[in-house]
Every structure is written in C-alpha cells, then in structure tokens.
Amino acid sequence: MVWGVLQFPGSCDERDALNACRLAGGEAxxxxxxxxxxxxxxxxVVPGGFSYGDYLRAGSIARFSPAMxxxxxxxxxxxxxxxxxxxxxVLCESGLLPGALLPNDSTRFTCHQGELVVGEAESPWTSALxxxxxxxxxxxxxxxxxxxxxxxxxxxxxxxxxxxRYSPGSNPNGSLDDIAGIVNREGNVLGLMPHPEHAVDxxxxxxxxxxxxxxxxxxxxx
Amino acid sequence: xxRHRELGLTDREYELICDxxxxxxxxxxLAMFSLLWSEHCGYKHSRKLLSTLPTEGPRVVMGPGENAGxxxxxxxxxxxxxxxxxxxxxxxxxxxxxxxxxxxxxxxVIALGAxxxxxxxxxxxxxPEDERTRYLVDGVVRGIGHYGNSMGIPTVGGEIxxxxxxxxxxxxNAMCVGLAKTDEMVRAAASGPGNxxxxxxxxxxxxxxxxxxxxxxxELGEGDDAKRPTVQIGDPFEESKVxxxxxxxxxxxxxxxxxxxxxxxxxxxxxxxxxxxRVGIEIDVGQVPLREAGMEPFEVMVSESQERMLAIVxxxxxxxxxxxxxxxxxxxxxxxxxxxxxxxxxxADGEAVGEMVVEDLVDGCPAYDLEPAEPTEWPYSNxxxxxxxxxxxxxxxxxxxxPTIASKQWAFEQYDSIVGSRTVVRPGPADAAVLSIPEAxxxxxxxxxxxxxxxxxxxxxxxxxxxxxxxANLASVGAEPLGVTNCxxxxxxxxxxxxxxxxxxxxxxxxxxxxxxxxxxxxxxxxYNETPSGPIYPTPVVGMVGEVPDPNRVASRPWEEGDQVxxxxxxxxxxxxSELASLxxxxxxxxxxxxxxxxxxxxxVVREAVRSGSVxxxxxxxxxxxxxxLAELAINAGLxxxxxxxxxxxxxxxxxxxxxxxxxxxxxxxxxEHPVLEQLGGKGVPVEMLGPVAGDELxxxxxxxxxxxxxxxxxxxxxxxxxxxxx
Numbered sequence: 001m002v003w004g005v006l007q008f009p010g011s012c013d014e015r016d017a018l019n020a021c022r023l024a025g026g027e028a029x030x031x032x033x034x035x036x037x038x039x040x041x042x043x044x045v046v047p048g049g050f051s052y053g054d055y056l057r058a059g060s061i062a063r064f065s066p067a068m069x070x071x072x073x074x075x076x077x078x079x080x081x082x083x084x085x086x087x088x089x090v091l092c093e094s095g096l097l098p099g100a101l102l103p104n105d106s107t108r109f110t111c112h113q114g115e116l117v118v119g120e121a122e123s124p125w126t127s128a129l130x131x132x133x134x135x136x137x138x139x140x141x142x143x144x145x146x147x148x149x150x151x152x153x154x155x156x157x158x159x160x161x162x163x164x165r166y167s168p169g170s171n172p173n174g175s176l177d178d179i180a181g182i183v184n185r186e187g188n189v190l191g192l193m194p195h196p197e198h199a200v201d202x203x204x205x206x207x208x209x210x211x212x213x214x215x216x217x218x219x220x221x222x
Numbered sequence: 223x224x225r226h227r228e229l230g231l232t233d234r235e236y237e238l239i240c241d242x243x244x245x246x247x248x249x250x251x252l253a254m255f256s257l258l259w260s261e262h263c264g265y266k267h268s269r270k271l272l273s274t275l276p277t278e279g280p281r282v283v284m285g286p287g288e289n290a291g292x293x294x295x296x297x298x299x300x301x302x303x304x305x306x307x308x309x310x311x312x313x314x315x316x317x318x319x320x321x322x323x324x325x326x327x328x329x330x331v332i333a334l335g336a337x338x339x340x341x342x343x344x345x346x347x348x349x350p351e352d353e354r355t356r357y358l359v360d361g362v363v364r365g366i367g368h369y370g371n372s373m374g375i376p377t378v379g380g381e382i383x384x385x386x387x388x389x390x391x392x393x394x395n396a397m398c399v400g401l402a403k404t405d406e407m408v409r410a411a412a413s414g415p416g417n418x419x420x421x422x423x424x425x426x427x428x429x430x431x432x433x434x435x436x437x438x439x440x441e442l443g444e445g446d447d448a449k450r451p452t453v454q455i456g457d458p459f460e461e462s463k464v465x466x467x468x469x470x471x472x473x474x475x476x477x478x479x480x481x482x483x484x485x486x487x488x489x490x491x492x493x494x495x496x497x498x499x500r501v502g503i504e505i506d507v508g509q510v511p512l513r514e515a516g517m518e519p520f521e522v523m524v525s526e527s528q529e530r531m532l533a534i535v536x537x538x539x540x541x542x543x544x545x546x547x548x549x550x551x552x553x554x555x556x557x558x559x560x561x562x563x564x565x566x567x568x569x570a571d572g573e574a575v576g577e578m579v580v581e582d583l584v585d586g587c588p589a590y591d592l593e594p595a596e597p598t599e600w601p602y603s604n605x606x607x608x609x610x611x612x613x614x615x616x617x618x619x620x621x622x623x624x625p626t627i628a629s630k631q632w633a634f635e636q637y638d639s640i641v642g643s644r645t646v647v648r649p650g651p652a653d654a655a656v657l658s659i660p661e662a663x664x665x666x667x668x669x670x671x672x673x674x675x676x677x678x679x680x681x682x683x684x685x686x687x688x689x690x691x692x693x694a695n696l697a698s699v700g701a702e703p704l705g706v707t708n709c710x711x712x713x714x715x716x717x718x719x720x721x722x723x724x725x726x727x728x729x730x731x732x733x734x735x736x737x738x739x740x741x742x743x744x745x746x747x748x749x750y751n752e753t754p755s756g757p758i759y760p761t762p763v764v765g766m767v768g769e770v771p772d773p774n775r776v777a778s779r780p781w782e783e784g785d786q787v788x789x790x791x792x793x794x795x796x797x798x799x800s801e802l803a804s805l806x807x808x809x810x811x812x813x814x815x816x817x818x819x820x821x822x823x824x825x826x827v828v829r830e831a832v833r834s835g836s837v838x839x840x841x842x843x844x845x846x847x848x849x850x851x852l853a854e855l856a857i858n859a860g861l862x863x864x865x866x867x868x869x870x871x872x873x874x875x876x877x878x879x880x881x882x883x884x885x886x887x888x889x890x891x892x893x894x895e896h897p898v899l900e901q902l903g904g905k906g907v908p909v910e911m912l913g914p915v916a917g918d919e920l921x922x923x924x925x926x927x928x929x930x931x932x933x934x935x936x937x938x939x940x941x942x943x944x945x946x947x948x949x
Contacts, residue, residue: 009459009462009463009550009551010372010459011374012371012372012373012374012641013374013641015642015643016641016642016643049374050371050372050458050462052459053372053457053459053460054372055459108364108367108636109367109371109636109637109638110635110636111634111635111637111638111639111640112635138640140371140638140640140641142371197643198640198641200643201643203646203658203774204640204644204646204658205640205645205648
C-alpha cells in the first residue's frame with residue numbers, strides 16, 4: 001500500500017496525514033503541487049491547511065494545480081481519494097464532490113473534539129464502519145458549513161452519499177442536514193471537514209480516525 | 223522640532239552620535255541610529271538590570287543575545303523558545319497588531335533553524351464592559367488565530383486577564399516554541415568577508431516605517447489612529463513558505479547564518495548580524511525588491527514589512543539558494559555583502575549614502591541608570607464591583623464570572639491547538655500544555671503566566687509569585703523547568719515609580735529563577751506602556767518550558783467518585799492582592815512575603831507524585847483561591863466534593879474568607895486515593911486532607927462559613943466570558 005499526500009504551499013496538516021497513513025499501514029509520501037504525476041500511489045490524501053493562502057476562497061486556487069489535475073484522472077479511474085478540511089474544500093471546488101463549504105455561521109475558527117456519526121454511504125473509506133457508529137474526531141476549520149442547492153442536497157441524501165454527520169446538537173458551523181462528510185456517486189472520493197488524521201493515537205486524544213484509513217486497506221486497495 | 227527629537231532621540235544622544243561619527247549624520251544614518259538607539263532595539267533602560275539575571279545551566283544551548291533561547295531535550299534535539307510583545311501595534315490595530323506579533327516571534331524561532339511546534343499568548347485588556355475593549359479582544363483573538371492557524375502552528379495555551387489599567391494599553395505577548403536538531407541550529411552572526419547577503423521572502427514596502435521608535439518606545443496618546451500606517455500587515459501564507467524554504471535551505475547546509483527581520487527591518491537585522499560576527503556589511507538598497515516604486519533609501523533600510531529573513535550565503539551556494547526559494551515561490555535577492563571594514567554601508571545608485579561603524583550603531587546606545595523611588599501612595603485607582611459584605615456563595619459566583627478567572631475556552635477554541643500531532647494536553651482545564659517529542663523520546667510542558675495585579679501591589683513578591691506559579695503549572699503535569707523566557711511589560715521607566723517597579727521586579731525574577739535553578743535564556747522588554755490615564759500594572763510575563771519524561775503520566779484526568787481531595791504546600795492565604803480585593807475595590811500596596819523555599823519543595827513533591835502516576839489530578843491554587851480552584855476541578859469533572867478547610871485555618875490562623883478566597887504562591891489541590899495523598903505528608907511539605915469527591919454540589923466549609931453550590935450554577939458563572947466579550 002502506497003499513500004500519496006498532496007502538498008501545496010500553505011498546506012498545514014500534510015505531515016500529520018503522512019503519520020496517519022503510516023500508522024494505518026503502508027508507505028506514505030508527499031506529492032508536490034506542481035507535479036502532474038502521482039507516481040503510482042494506491043490512494044491519495046488531499047490534506048488540510050490553507051492552500052496558496054486561501055485568501056480568495058478556500059480551495060479555489062488549489063483546484064488549478066497540476067497535482068489536482070492528476071488527482072481528477074486518478075479519481076475518474078476509481079482510485080480512492082480523501083480530502084480532509086481544506087482537501088474537502090479543494091475537492092468541491094474541483095467538482096469531484098458536489099456542494100460547497102461556506103464560512104462557519106459563527107464567522108469564527110473553531111477547534112474542538114467532535115463526535116461524528118457514520119452515515120449510509122458505501123465507500124472503501126467507510127468499509128470498516130457501521131452506519132450509526134460514533135467516532136471521536138477533532139473538528140477545526142473556519143469555512144466548514146456544507147451547502148448545496150435543494151435539488152443537489154436531495155440527491156446527496158437520497159443517493160446515499162452522506163458519509164458522516166455531526167452528532168445531534170453538535171453541528172459546529174451550520175452545515176445543512178448536519179453533514180460533515182460526503183462521497184461521490186461512485187464512493188471512491190470522500191471529503192470531510194473533521195480531521196481523522198488527528199485521531200490516530202490515544203495519547204493525543206483518540207484513535208478513532210484510523211478506521212477510515214484502514215477501511216481503504218481492508219477494501220483491498222493496493 | 224529638530225529631526226532627531228521627532229525620531230525619539232534626546233539631544234544628548236544626538237550629540238553622542240555626532241561625536242562618534244565626527245560629523246552630523248545624514249538622513250539615512252539618522253533614521254538608522256534613531257531605531258537602533260530606541261528603547262525597543264537598544265534596551266537602554268533595561269540592559270543593566272537584565273544583566274543581573276541567571277542565564278547559565280547545564281541544558282542551555284543558546285542564551286540571551288541570540289534570536290531565541292534554546293535548551294537541550296536529549297537525543298540530539300533542542301527546544302527553542304521566546305516571548306515577545308506587540309502591545310502598541312495591537313492597541314492601534316488589534317487584528318493586524320496581534321497577527322504580526324505572532325508572525326514576528328515565529329520568525330525569531332525560525333531564524334535558529336527550529337521548526338515552530340507551539341504558540342502561547344498572554345493577553346491583557348480593560349474591563350469588557352467597555353465597547354473598545356470588546357473590539358480589541360475580538361480583533362486580537364482573531365488575529366492570533368488567523369496567523370497561527372494559517373501557518374499550521376498550534377496555539378496550545380495562554381492566559382487572558384482584564385483590569386482597568388490595560389483599557390487603553392492592552393498587552394499582547396506571544397511565545398513561540400520550536401524544535402531543532404541541536405547540531406543543525408544556526409546563529410545570527412555574519413561571517414566571511416566576501417559572502418553574500420540574501421533577502422528571502424516578501425517585498426519591502428512603506429508599511430511599518432519607524433514602527434519601533436514611534437510606536438514601541440513612546441507612550442500612547444490621543445490621535446493614535448493616525449499611527450495606523452506604522453502597523454504592518456501580516457501575510458501568514460508568505461511566512462509559511464518562508465518557513466518551509468528556510469528549513470530546506472538549512473537542511474541542505476546552504477546558509478552561513480540566518481536572521482529574521484523584525485523591528486527596524488534591514489537596519490537591525492543586518493546590523494546585528496555584522497555586530498555579532500565582528501564584520502562589516504554593505505547593503506545596496508537598489509537590489510531590494512520593492513512593493514512600490516520611488517522608496518527613499520532610508521525607507522528601504524527601516525521598513526518593517528513582514529515575512530522577510532536575511533541570510534549570509536557563500537557565493538558558490540547562491541544559485542542553489544535561489545532554486546530553493548523559487549521552489550517555494552518566495553522572494554530571493556542578493557542585497558549586499560559581508561566586508562572586513564567594520565562598517566555598515568548603505569549603497570544607492572552605486573554611491574554610499576550612509577556609512578556608520580557597526581559597533582557605534584548597534585552597541586553604542588547608552589545604557590541608563592534608573593532612578594527608582596518607591597511610591598508613597600497606591601498609584602492605581604480601585605473600581606469596586608462587589609460589596610465586601612456579600613455572602614461567600616455569591617462571592618464565589620462573582621469570582622468565577624470575573625473575566626480574569628472565567629473559562630477562556632471561547633478564545634482557545636478559535637485557535638488550532640492540535641496541528642502537528644504533538645498536543646497531549648490541550649488548552650483548557652490543565653495548568654500547562656503538554657507536547658510529545660517522539661523524535662527525542664520525551665515530552666515537554668509549556669506554560670505562560672503573569673500577574674500584573676499582584677506585581678502592582680509588591681513588585682518583588684508579585685514577580686516571585688509569577689515565576690512560582692509558572693513552575694507550579696509545570697509541576698501539575700509532572701514537568702521540571704528547563705528554561706525561562708520573559709517579557710517585561712512596564713510603564714515609562716524614566717518615572718521613579720515605574721523605575722522602582724521594574725528594578726524590584728527584575729530582582730524578583732532573578733531571585734526566583736536562581737532558587738528554582740532554572741536559567742533565563744531569553745526575553746523581551748516592552749516599556750512606555752502608559753496612556754494619559756496612567757501606566758499599566760507592571761506585568762512581567764514568564765514563559766517556561768519543562769521536561770515531561772512520560773506523557774502518559776500528566777495528572778490531567780478529572781477527579782472521580784471515591785477520590786480524596788488534598789491541599790499540598792505551604793499555602794498561607796491572604797486577600798491582599800487577590801482577585802477578590804480587585805472586585806471589592808480594596809487593592810493596595812503590600813503582599814505577604816512568599817515562602818520561596820517551601821513553595822519549591824511543594825513543587826518538587828507534586829511533580830514527583832504526578833510523575834509516579836499515582837495522582838489523578840493536580841491543580842495549583844491561583845486567582846480566586848481554594849474555592850475557585852475546587853470549583854474549576856468540579857466543573858471539569860462534572861462531579862462535586864465535600865471539603866472542610868478547618869485544618870488549613872488551624873495551621874495558618876487565617877480567616878474563613880482568607881481560606882476560601884485568599885491567594886499566595888505554594889498551594890496545590892490534588893485528588894487521588896487517600897493513602898497516596900496522605901503519604902505525601904511525609905515528604906516535608908504540609909498536606910491537609912480536605913474531604914471526598916462526591917455528588918453534584920461543591921460543598922466547602924471554612925470555619926463558620928459554608929459554600930454549597932450546584933455544578934450547574936458554577937458552570938454558568940464560569941462559562942460567562944463569551945457573553946461578556948461578544949456583546
């Protein structure tokens with residue numbers, strides 16, 4: 001199993017993602033934003049941070065990077081891709097996932113240990129998890145309010161594309177339908193705002209996030 | 223007015239400059255002298271005092287004089303750290319002032335070749351009833367979050383206090399902690415005549431011109447909005463590229479030395495590099511990439527544009543340095559060279575437009591003797607908000623709701639505290655943050671503390687108490703202090719009262735650090751924190767880094783049903799200088815002398831108990847006294863206790879009010895199994911068994927006084943800060 005973690009100027013959580021991938025199992029390496037070749041990796045992580053500073057709109061510049069063009073091809077071929085926080089924003093901006101992430105309704109950055117309820121989506125990323133299972137995973141972002149127009153939201157929900165919801169009463173940002181993470185129709189691309197790569201060691205709070213990374217390995221990827 | 227006076231130099235200082243140069247300085251030279259001879263850069267009123275601090279120890283890798291201090295944490299790794307103020311810029315423009323304060327201290331640590339792994343902040347504001355205070359709080363917290371979060375550096379702790387003397391002059395002190403391989407760290411000294419001076423990072427613009435002298439070294443007054451152009455604008459994205467670029471340059475061994483650009487820009491950065499290396503340096507302003515056309519040479523030399531670093535590079539490495547900068551899409555320019563002239567030469571259009579002896583410019587600033595005099599009356603006003611006759615339950619609720627004591631979770635949640643995967647203990651109920659350092663097979667604890675209120679009452683005792691509290695915070699998570707950094711926030715040192723506060727406070731800092739056996743490895747001084755309504759409370763802020771051998775044993779668990787609660791240490795409480803005295807408007811001069819030796823003995827006993835893993839929770843007694851400490855533990859655990867302070871009253875002969883709400887260094891609340899706590903009594907420090915953890919009420923008996931309050935009411939009061947500051 002070889003993991004590739006994208007690195008943009010302004011990425012913040014790429015080393016944490018490398019660490020999580022290695023703990024889950026396998027080899028992990030960084031992929032520079034300017035590289036249009038993913039080097040034969042088996043799964044891709046688009047990590048958190050503020051790619052290119054995100055002064056315009058979160059993820060809006062990163063989508064144009066050569067590495068993201070390669071990720072789009074990789075995803076179209078069925079390769080597993082996870083976008084975490086800024087990575088989720090980038091995947092939405094790239095059109096690999098529906099919807100958009102708007103500024104939190106508080107207008108403030110929020111960082112806290114959150115509770116995620118596993119949704120009904122079928123995906124290699126959630127293959128090790130039962131719907132309704134609750135994970136303890138950190139939430140930290142400024143623009144995490146999931147939004148989609150009513151018809152698109154209806155399609156996401158009824159199409160079984162919701163991968164994670166914030167537990168009842170804990171929606172931290174005003175996301176529609178408490179949505180914290182979704183997959184594409186095919187299920188191979190997952191985007192989520194909370195940070196499973198920061199939940200891989202009980203010493204630093206929780207190891208519930210490992211199940212997401214291990215799900216891909218268990219699904220027979222690589 | 224004469225130009226030199228406008229730039230903050232006295233007539234005598236100007237004469238001294240003329241004397242050294244054997245002529246009058248031209249405009250470029252005068253601008254450069256005025257900045258390096260300002261209080262902010264020249265430490266002219268504090269240098270003599272600072273030289274009395276203990277700076278040596280077996281673990282010290284870098285001490286004062288470098289960009290930051292550093293201590294050895296084993297296995298070839300060092301931890302670098304420093305605290306710095308950005309008070310006046312934050313008073314003028316809170317968001318950018320705080321953001322660039324974070325950016326500036328990050329660069330100090332980056333300049334050592336360390337990767338920043340944590341930030342802490344110590345903040346002071348006026349009472350939040352004031353609309354401008356709420357604006358400042360909001361802007362400062364957002365600014366800190368904006369810069370640290372965007373850089374991917376976790377903000378793991380800090381403190382915020384509120385008191386009237388800070389209303390017009392808030393304090394924003396930021397501390398950065400970084401990790402480096404000891405043998406890859408770099409110093410700031412330029413060397414090797416013929417080597418090139420390379421500017422890395424942002425363009426140079428007109429922002430922040432004269433910031434050091436105009437803002438940082440003079441009192442704030444009316445019309446300060448007009449100073450807004452002297453505040454810089456932060457760009458954390460640029461800084462994150464500069465950080466990664468510098469890490470790569472150093473890993474490849476491409477740099478001779480490295481220095482950040484902060485106050486006084488190129489002037490101080492190049493000047494200090496030349497001074498440290500005892501060489502000359504030549505800067506060609508025409509080679510500096512500019513943000514706007516038509517900048518004068520002096521503007522280029524003193525600009526405080528952010529996100530810039532200065533490197534000394536051997537000529538045959540310069541192409542590779544350029545490639546690394548291009549990879550990270552950050553600025554690169556060869557702007558000068560190292561010479562053997564001993565002079566700082568500024569060149570424009572092929573001609574020297576300024577030439578000064580480095581030693582005169584950088585080290586020639588006179589150091590002044592202070593003229594301290596103890597004030598004959600209390601120099602601060604009192605603002606009572608609580609009737610002294612209030613019953614103790616209402617007093618406890620008022621203390622918990624006091625913005626200084628109330629939970630700061632509102633602020634901490636706006637900071638990314640976990641990026642980097644090191645944060646074992648996050649900001650919140652624990653007294654110190656704990657960061658794992660698996661590279662070195664160890665962990666560290668970090669804490670930052672200040673108590674302006676108590677230092678105002680008695681500068682020596684108050685400062686000793688500040689150092690003891692910081693060490694107690696570390697002990698609560700099992701950490702032993704390795705090094706201290708400090709930021710001395712005071713008023714105008716040319717006034718005798720302030721000079722007395724500063725002198726006594728630095729004596730206290732030195733005495734406490736010597737008693738603890740911990741060196742002061744760096745720091746910063748912020749003077750002239752005064753407005754027309756008076757000086758701030760004298761506020762020495764102490765940052766400490768300690769060693770935690772086992773991050774699994776940090777006593778950060780909530781107490782549990784069946785635990786016993788004990789008071790450990792020579793705690794001898796008094797309402798003098800307490801938060802309650804502040805609320806009742808009865809603050810005044812004088813504090814009881816702290817029991818320095820006894821407090822340190824208690825710190826050692828608690829540290830060992832925590833390290834043994836036998837104690838579930840440890841918390842030092844601080845603002846608001848025992849009642850507040852117990853309430854915080856009960857709220858955190860969601861579980862009450864039933865305790866009696868009778869044995870404390872019997873031992874110290876204090877009043878019930880003193881026992882409940884009195885303060886002083888040297889007290890810890892511990893919870894755990896009864897026999898474990900009782901055994902601590904055999905180690906030479908007082909231990910009072912107070913009672914069991916139980917139920918959903920806090921029940922405290924102190925003589926004829928009793929406090930019985932449900933957890934919900936305690937929590938409501940303690941979590942009232944968002945309502946107070948967001949209104």
